[in-house]
Amino acid sequence: MTAIPIPARVRGSVQQLLALASLIAILVFFSFASPYFFTPSNLVGILMAATVTGILALGTTFVIVSGGIDLSIGTGMILCGVMTGVFMTYWGWPAWAGVIGAILFGGLIGFINGFNVSVLGLPPFIATLGMMLVASGLSLVISGTKPIYFKEHPDFQLLMNYDVIPGARFPLGVLIFLVLTVVAAVVLSKTIVGRYAFSIGSNEAATALSGVNVVRWKLTIYTIAGLFVGIAGVLAASRLSSAQPVGGMGLELEAIAAVVIGGTSLQGGRGSIAGTVVGALIVAVLTNGLRVTAVPQEWQSVVVGCVILVAVYVDMLRRKAN
Amino acid sequence: MTAIPIPARVRGSVQQLLALASLIAILVFFSFASPYFFTPSNLVGILMAATVTGILALGTTFVIVSGGIDLSIGTGMILCGVMTGVFMTYWGWPAWAGVIGAILFGGLIGFINGFNVSVLGLPPFIATLGMMLVASGLSLVISGTKPIYFKEHPDFQLLMNYDVIPGARFPLGVLIFLVLTVVAAVVLSKTIVGRYAFSIGSNEAATALSGVNVVRWKLTIYTIAGLFVGIAGVLAASRLSSAQPVGGMGLELEAIAAVVIGGTSLQGGRGSIAGTVVGALIVAVLTNGLRVTAVPQEWQSVVVGCVILVAVYVDMLRRKAN
Amino acid sequence: MTLLEVRGASKSFPGVRALDDVDLELRHGEVLALVGENGAGKSTLMKLLSGIDRPDGGEFFLDGVQYTPASPRHAQELGISIIHQELNLMPDLTVAQNIFIGREPRIGGLLLSERALNRRTRELLDRLGLPLEPTDLIGDLTVARQQMVEIARALSFNARVLVMDEPTAALNEVEVNTLFGLIRRFVTPTTGVIYISHRMHELAEITDRITVLRDGRYVDTLDTASSTVPQVISLMVGRTITGEQRPRAAVVTGEPVLSVRGLHTKALLRDVSFEVRRGEILGFAGLMGAGRTELARALVGADRKDGGTVTVHGREVAISNPADAARAGIGYLSEDRKRYGVLLGRSVRDNVVLASMPRFTSAFGLVADRMIGKTATDYVAKLRIRTPSTGQLVQNLSGGNQQKTVIAKWLVRDCDVLIFDEPTRGIDVGAKDEIYALLDELAADGKAIVMISSELPEVLRMSHRIAVMCQGRITAVLDSTDASQELIMDYATRFSAQGTVTS
């Protein structure tokens, strides 16, 4: 037998490189199209815009790799933001406690999703759609349909905005995003929960037959996604220095789109954090670029839609060619 | 072996009966909760509210049964409404031509989705997400971000509102919904395209190797869904006697939820039109009931979310027990 | 004291009594064969033993101690390791990751050590003598190689009881011999093997005793040494089968129906040319990975061709997908039943007519359900598919009956050329004879048949001519009168130094 071994590792990283190529193409295009685009401050702006969706996408990558889906991340994030307000403003907790509380609250949302999916056996789409509705209602109920402001914590907005590099504008929020990316990448590719996420997404029944406690690990996976939702909620609240009780609907689709553009399969079993980040950046760069080049706003979603189609198609062709 | 034959047919219809049971339970509950609920006029109101989402759900049932998904139905519907306005008001077509034109336009949207999915091989989620964005932008571009009114066709609103039973209020739109339900049910369960939808959803590779031209049939399936989108768009425009260029986002999730609540599997291969209609009605009845009983609106989505979870869970338990 | 004992196991599924008061006894140091027709309940019994399904009744004893397996993991911990009939692998993970799933080596209890994992896998594979790469993705492997991974995984546990449910169904002679070597090394005075197979000639070679099930009931247990194959078969089917040896057919001289010229794929196939005549069965033999499946798939347009022509009835046809092939009158039955054969979630009825829907559809596109039902019932009877009704979901059928359903699908379609890739995989002896008879009948009807099989006796028995493949080339086409196992194996191993074939 003549085996032509292409190690899976090498093939994987080539793929990511290719997705990156699409991103770079878009970056180059807009750099020529507008003098305002390729400036440090605008690039940081893009990263800031990518932070919240990006963090949501990181968490949901775990869920999608395991063959599930999470539609509750958008409104769940809003609810976590509101909880930040409840803890810090209504209940007067110190900032650190409020932040941790809200993140854990996100974990709780994820845990409930995981419970509904793995213990009760509900289809992930329905389980998380239900949670999406519940979270969007609860945000309004809990906040009394008003934004909650961090009166007692004027510094809370620094969590997102603090300039980590003195002199240059590089906000802490973006740094947090980068750190979380590394953490997520390690967890997904180097730890047991990541391995089981791939295994469950690849063949859940076979994984269970192999003696893996699939119920427990799915709970863990959804809880991880929930923790990321919590972090995103806290950062969004910090950025706006207020907990906004509306919105979030549609954000789940944006985050899932980032994951899929990054090459993660909605069937489960295949995917990477690097891809997700590239996917999130493609969307953020595109949106920003169209604004900077002053494309009429009604055309922007047309262009974004087309570019997503083309980017994924090109990525697919290249993979096949490989 | 002692065979205890339970014909699949009987079991199937029992399942649908059970989903219906959830619906009836909700109906009974609200009938006791409010004297205004179980009145002919309110019931007709519920049906009218269910018409547009319901028709979208009918079409998307085909796609989901075949293992795909269609996120473009919400904004696609808006775009078809706008096209009705373009044809009838801007271009001065007669009403019948405008209606047919808009429905065919919906078919075209579906065809493009089908092309992207089956010929280009894009993941359905991405292909239709792209279309969702494109359609939402095009609605604004084409309409000039203004509603289009049917000045020349004051009677156009009768398409939705004409009372088919003299004396009693039973609008034509609801009748159209019912007729479409029957058509969809026959097409899905009694025709070759329906059979292939199930086969493709069950195992696409095996279906292709059986000599079925999967590419062509997937094109057909998405096109069918698009035609339903066109009809929904026309009816929505008729109801408001104007083509509104905004909105539609989120409607796709509502329609998909109706399909899934009705017992159709997002994995593909299983589902029914009867289930979809019951699913659409569960959502419509619930929403209406909560309004009629004046539950504060912020609580409504919480309740809807929980009821969806419970309904699907109960349905699942009963199936297992069967 | 026995190693493993089952007393009075019973199990019912809706509409089916799969096991009825079955006893089984596995002694220390023996290989026990478990045989029975398709649907006799063999796999079901093994699922009870290994904690996948709960029994309705019955008791299990391991070394005399009663046990109730609560989960596959629990059974594994007790020392019961199982190779399932249906492959249970994660296609997106590597060989190493699959073998050690749930037992990953870790650094500091937290991080996975891919290096240690691959090293351990390499050691295991070397010890077992299996030619696999630890880092290959399972999804890229053929069924046979996937089966080897399953075997490696089962042997990687320190099991006392090893259950093998048709491990050789996907293997050819060479690999079967490797497997037997592994089994012999595994068996010690403290261990035992339950071996399920439909290949009767294997039993004498590897097993010590044979337990027979019929219709979910225990029939008898025989000593292998003192029993004959016809004896076992008659116990299995409850009647005597005159396993008549088909006289070797003369060369068929009908006009060529299918002729393939210079077929070429980037990955493997090199200049493959052959033709099949009307009324002929052309057998394809070769080692695993020789390219027979790849040839069939490229031929019907399931995979890309990079060169070559296909002619049907003298007319060249352009085939770019299986639908084109079917239109040209070529049907392909895949070796990978689960992935490319059946619709598991659909009924027997739907599966049987899948390839011929237009025939059951009126001008308005309405399907004729009554006609479908009748046809399905006919074929269920004809192929003796064991199912409570034609509405039963295929996933609830036993493996062999699933295979029959796929065959029925192509019989209904009525193609001029039928390519059967491992058609008798997982089929019991009685049914095998029926399928052989069917193939003969089809050939006699004037069809041209390509039969790919890894069982040499089967190829020799059925074929008018035999094409032998090695490394993507046809190294010989033999008339069946000239062919022998030795000759075929000789041509099947004609590797050249440069990796090309000298013939």
Place this chain on the structure above:
Amino acid sequence: SEAAEKPGTDKKPYVALISKGFRHQFWQAVKAGAEQAGKEFNVDVTFEGAQEEGNVEQQIQLLQTVIDKKPGAIGFAAIDSQAAGPLMTQAKNAKIPVIAFDSGVDSDVPITTASTDNLAAAAEAAKHMAEKIGHEGKIAMVVHDQTSVTGVQRRDGFQEYIKKNEPKIQIVDVQYSGDPLKATDLAKAILTANPDLKGIYGSNEGAAIGVLHAVQEKGLTGKITIVGFDSGKDQIDAIKAGTMYGAITQNPVGIGYETVKAAVAAIKGEKLPKSIDTGFYWYDKTNIDDAKISAVLYQ
């Protein structure tokens, strides 16, 4: 011309307007006014709003992008003014003058505010509703949005007026949707649950259209007093036909125009008043054709 629309292509001053949305006609009218002023004063004007009206996060991102472009002046209609605090400071540090429009920005950065008093406008709607139904009976409200400043003010202004001045009028239900189709179903449910309802108030164009169609579908045309907000062809026609009693309109074109005008003044360093009232008007069948009214209505 093409060039005039692209910022930064010549030395013309550049004024960037960030609004709450852009899809609705109201914002399109504001945009039209702004562009008119742009032509008149020879400045480049861009107008952008959140894709999804009311999405604070999106609006903040728009604002960030615009600040990075260093325009001559910014017009800003805040969805949540506190949320925009850090960026307001950033604009101030970059010495970009900010003009608030539509509703106030709760910050000392904006030089002036071109807006309508939504509370007073809603109270005006309530006053007309009360008069029409004879100062007693049940009424309901369909408000376009539960959390935005305009939504809240148009709700509270209406409610407070009734509470203070009309003891015999009872508000039986308040529901929220600005989507015409959803508002239709919602208003129908309100009408069903309250057969003795005398009037419904719709707090923007979408809500008012929804109410209008609900009343029509219920066959109650003429029996229910509908009071709306904003304009648009449907409302104008309904008022002319008598199926809707009347509505409040702001002067969206005027808002856009005044904002740009103030921005130009700010760029030149001229002194500006603390607020510019762009006004609101009640219109019904009797005055709809007055020149003053028809000038502020958009179709």
